Amino acid sequence: MNGSSSNGMRRRSGKLTAETINMSHGGGGKAMRDLIEDVFLRSFDTQDFLALEDQARVDLSALTILGDRLALTTDSYVVDPIFFAGGDIGKLAVCGTVNDLAVGGAIALYLTCGFIIEEGFSVTDLRRIAISMKLAADAAGVKIITGDTKVVDRGAADKIFINTAGIGVIPQNINVGAQRAEPGDLVLINGFIGDHGAAIVGAREDLSIESDIESDCQPLNRLIESLLAVCPQVHCMRDATRGGIATVLNEFAISSRCCIKIDETAIPIRNEVRGMCEILGLDPLYLANEGKVVVILPREKASAALTAMRHDQAGVHSTIIGEVFNSPEEIVILKTAFGGERIVDMLVGDQLPRIC
Amino acid sequence: MKYVDEFRDPVLAKSLVREINELVEAIEFTRQRPIQIMEFCGGHTHTIFRYGIEQLLPKCIELVHGPGCPVCVLPMGRVDDCVSLAQRPEVIMTTFGDAMRVPGSKKSLLQAKADGADVRMVYSPLDALRLAHQNKNREVIFFALGFETTMPSTALTVLQAEADGVDNFSLFCNHITTVPIMNALLETPGMQLDGFVAPGHVSMVVGEKPFHFVAEKYKKPIVITGFEPLDILQSIWLVIKQIAEQRAEVENQYARVVASSGNLPALEAMDRVFELREFFEWRGLGTIEHSGIKIQNDYARFDAERKFPVPNVKIADPKSCQCGDVLKGVIKPWQCKVFAGSCTPETPMGALMVSSEGACAAYYNFGSLPELMALKLARQNQEALP
Structure with missing residues (x-):
């Protein structure tokens, strides 16, 4: 990993004894x-990527066999709290970036x-996060091949922020686009929304709500x-992260200049999630997901497609939720369970701060 | 989901709509204009749009979306005052999430937060009081707003602060009361509302009695209503039935929650802590007598307006904004000159575009009338031109 350039041959392997991170752990020295x-x-x-060099080196020929375009993406993770039911900031940082590649x-x-x-x-906690990243990467079949560490003064960041970037290869016959x-x-x-x-x-401690809902954080x-x-x-x-499926559907409707109609009764939502939304006045269509893809x-x-999706453990509850129409252009319409219709627009502000 | 789905049953909705249609046919022969029913409360407006209730109703029934969204009707001057309090270095300003975005003449609380003010979102005034306990060297101000729905929790928090002997907690009080504004609407010249769907949560606190004047003095049917879609359909049916039978009464559709006498301990706490202001300004509606609430002298030490200097500026509503006419049912939201043009949820000019419970924001976000959508797109394109 960069930030240190000697080859590490002459010294024993490092052992971290401190219980908390201090400024010297970002100082470039032994700590x-x-x-x-x-x-x-x-x-x-x-090991295979010369991790202690300033960059990882990847064999190009191994990539070109897989397809004709390189995909590159980056995302930063600042979720608070950093540990939550069903995941943590590390798992999120791996799954989120893997999913951003996969949906392309x-x-x-x-x-x-x-x-x-x-x-x-x-x-x-840092070890726990690192292990969680490793497990998520293994589950997705990807490798974390280089990185960087900075330590900042107390108050200059909130606990830990993680940025991950990812590369992938797009096979020749694939052409996915919002338009x-x-x-x-x-x-x-591919399943329940809003988890x-x-x-x-x-x-979140400030709400003191008891629930058994687990994040759907998973590689897709x-x-x-x-x-x-x-x-x-x-x-x-597209994976329906911040802004939920409502935002993704609006992006599709706008880019493709079409109307998308979805059926409220067809959208899978867990009872617990519905209940929480009822109590807090949230709309599950705008709730974040970390393991849901809208196709x-x-x-x-x-x-x-449904048969194939349902065969995968990330898609057991896959289902059809709507249909594309000509007009009105750039509009998403929800057919409500009650029998009416309404527009589902983009969210103006945030429903909640820092969810990913 | 139990106790929720029962109130959203589409089959029951269909049969209610059928009965509304039957009732309305009898009335239609005797009148020229549509029947206008006002739902006062922003919560009702939200339900109406969220479930597409307007499209289920016959064309001759018009729902007029009232001023019952406290975030919407807060005048810009009061937001400016709040921002000025929040910018004091010793202050932690606390408030409900939807109050953060309300624009003042210069900035919202959200913007003030970005500029360095310590503004925190809470879910209850008691959370604000807890912050006061945790931050003894800071002044925690709770930006209190809302109708009688939220007043009891604010009052109880003040009483709790007194019992705890806390001296670093205060309210910036912007509570408003329901009856004077209904009265002002009913007194408006040219007012042609035919009936009211009355606020369920306010009634849960105040009971049925405060609404009797609507039926007795103004001869308008009024039905206290819950917040599920079937509640609203049933209440519309009850209002129409009163009109058909030429009755004007207070009826309680929401009896599963609202006791006719209201919530006596809540009323008592409110009575101890609060009193009426002589005048209070409403965004879009002007100044209305005895419509605002302030803190009694006995609790003056919990009143941020008495503890700290407040600029107390008056900012006139933008001239082009027609919120007042929308509120009175004179025009529909999309008939306003600035709707979806210079006034959108991102950059609200008028009160009713401010919160998702405001009538204009609800139309903008949820409306699916074809003419509305065409207008929205046309105005957006207009805006895009140089």
Whole structure:
């Protein structure tokens, strides 16, 4: 991992003894090297990539076999609280970036990770986060191959922030884009919406709500690979994170200049999530997800796609939730369970702060 | 979900709509204009849009969306005052989430927070009091707003602060009361509302009695109503039935929650802590006598307006804004000159665009009338032109 450049041959492997992170762990000296070796390298899979160089080096020929376009994405994770039911900031940082690659049709391969750690942060928590990142990366079949660590003064950051960037390769026959929805297409989702947003709300101390809702934080790349295997013609695909499925559907409707109609009774929502939304006045359509993908594809492909999605553990509850129409352009309409219709617009502000 | 789905049953809704249609046919022969029913409360407005209730009703029934969203009717001057309090270095300003976005003449609390003020979102005034206990060297001010729905919790918090002997907690009190504003609406020249869907949560506190004047003096049917879609449909049916039978009474559709005498301990706490202001300004409606609430002299030490200097500026509503006419049912939200043009939820000019419970914001966000959508797009395109 960069920030340190000697090859590490002459010295013993680093061992971190401190209980909390202090400024010296970001200072570039021995303390930082111990942190990197003992916490990160121990957890991550970096041997083949010269991790202690200033960059990871990847064999190009191995990439070009997989497709004809390189996909690159980055995302920063500042979720508060950092540990929540069903996940933590580390798992989120891996799944989020893997999913950003996967929804573009890319085969996710490698991640980088940058940590910004507040002075005083617990080393035990940091180890827990690093291990969680490793487990998530293994589950997704990706490797974390380089990274960076900075420590900032108390108060200059809140506990820990993580940035991950990811690269992947898009196979030749895949062409997913928000502008590609066509009238007649169907809209699919891979399961219950709003779990992540509701889990974060449930974990916030200031609300003191008791709930068993777990975040849906999960990598979607394997699910998407099986979907694309039976339906390479997928038109639009996006993971419904901040802003929920309402935001993603609006983005599709605007980019494709079409109308998307969804059916409230068809949208899978857990009772617990509905209950929490009722109490707090939240709309589950806008609640964040961290393991849900909204897919728009040609109608005749829907049944094969559903079968493939339901076969994957991230898609057991996959279902059709709506349909694409010509007009009114750039509008998302919800057919309410009550029998009426309403527009589902983009959210103006945040429903809740810092959910991912 | 138990106790919720029962109140959203589409089959029951259909049969209610059928009965409303039957009643209305009899009335229609005797009148020229649509029947206008005002739902006073922003919570009702929200339900009406969220479930698309207007489209289920016959064309001859018009729902007029009233002034019952306390965030919407707060005048800009009061927001400016609140921002000025929040900017004092010793102050932690606390408030409900939807009050954070309300624009003042210069900035909202959200913007003041970004500029360095210590503004925190709470879910109850008791959370604000807890912050006062935790931050003894700071002054915690709770930006109190709302009708009688939220007044009891504010009053009880003040009483608790007194019992705890806390001296670093105060209220910036902007509570408003329901009856004077209904009265002002009913006194407006040209007022043609035919009946009211009365606020359920306010009634839960104040009971049925304060609404009797609507039926007795103004001869308008009024039905206290719950917040689920079937509640609202049933109340519309009850109002129409009164009109058909030429009755004007207070009826209580929300008896599962509202006792006819209200909530006596809540009323008692409010009575101890609060008193009426002589005048209070409403955004979009002007100054209304005895419509605002302030803190009694006995509790003056919990009154931020007496503890700290407050600029107390008056900011006139923008001239082009027609919120008043929308509130009175004279025009529909989309008939306002600035609707969806210069007035949108992102940059609200008028009161009713401010919160999601405001009539204009609700139309903007949820409306699916074809003419509304066409207008929205046309105005957006207009805005995009140089």
